[in-house]
Amino acid sequence: MAEAAMMASETLWQKIRDEAQRTAAADAIFGKALVGLILVHDDFTAALSDLIGRRLGDSEVERARFTTFSRDAFNGQPDLIEAAGRDLQAIVLGDPAISGVLAPLLHLKGYVALQAWRVSNWLWHHDRGDAALLFQNEASNVLQVSIHPAASLGSSVYLDHATGIVIGADVVIGDEATILQNVSIGRGTELPARSPRIGRGVFIGSGATILGNVRIGDFAKIGADTVVTSDVPRGCTAIGNPARLTNCPEPASAA
Incomplete structure (x- = not known):
């Protein structure tokens, strides 16, 4: 290796x-x-x-x-x-x-x-x-750009424009993720506090917020200014505040 x-x-x-x-x-x-x-x-x-x-x-x-x-x-x-x-x-x-x-x-x-x-x-x-x-x-x-040292990021990651990005402790982000400006990813208000787990190839649009014990599936897309506090299945697009799902490869319940 x-x-x-x-x-x-x-x-x-x-x-x-x-x-x-x-x-x-x-x-x-x-x-x-x-x-x-x-x-x-x-x-x-x-x-x-x-x-x-x-x-x-x-x-x-x-x-x-x-x-x-x-x-x-x-x-x-x-x-x-x-x-x-x-x-x-x-x-x-x-x-x-x-x-x-x-x-x-x-x-x-x-x-x-x-x-x-x-x-x-x-x-x-x-x-x-x-x-x-x-x-x-x-x-x-x-x-x-503020990324806590205890976070975990994969490789082939692209921080595009890279102004106002905040990634908290214990957040996990997979390979090939793209993150635009003014994105916040971190713990929610639940107890015990948990951090998001974000899969491979995920695209996170500008101004998006992802909080709490959520899972973002591989190749999902998070739209600009979207607020995500529940899971987003693989390949789905989440848009809005609160987030709703669209363009899913398979039927999925609301985020």
Whole structure:
């Protein structure tokens, strides 16, 4: 598994470097920035760690701290880099406005926020809770994305536009999910409080709210500004407040 992850990371890194070199050759001014952001680094781990440090740290000391934490996480668990690569490629596959891997890596804050969460999650599970919460706090302040370190997200996840996203502790989100801006996912008011479980390939529209002990089935869609407090079956679309179901592959009761 570690060897396969390394090979995938190396292939992606070569694509990033190739794009950076072509861009630098075409634009001398931006090319100077690309040397420090991409071309000076030896691998994807180093470049991504540095990028997280640059985005979260507002001083040289803080930048170095966030970079070091990120490098420790990626080196300590190589499949995090594989997941980061899948997240990047999911953006290219899912967004027709994106044609390469360099632009989303450098310019989409949702991507950086997601990778910062991956580092925070690693820290959380290695008894470094204060550092994990520091990542969450800075990602919230700087990138306007707050994902609790105790949440669980799969790979090939796309945080599109990525402003005002809040994902609480113990939320589970599967692979290939797409989440737009101003989405809140977290515990409800029931006791004991439980968090949503969201399946694979789920699309969550802007302004949606998903609360409590609910299950969102694979490939379901949650419409813009929808409020979900009950289960949404696989493949169904939930719309409105309170949510109602439509376009279900099989007959389903109201949400």
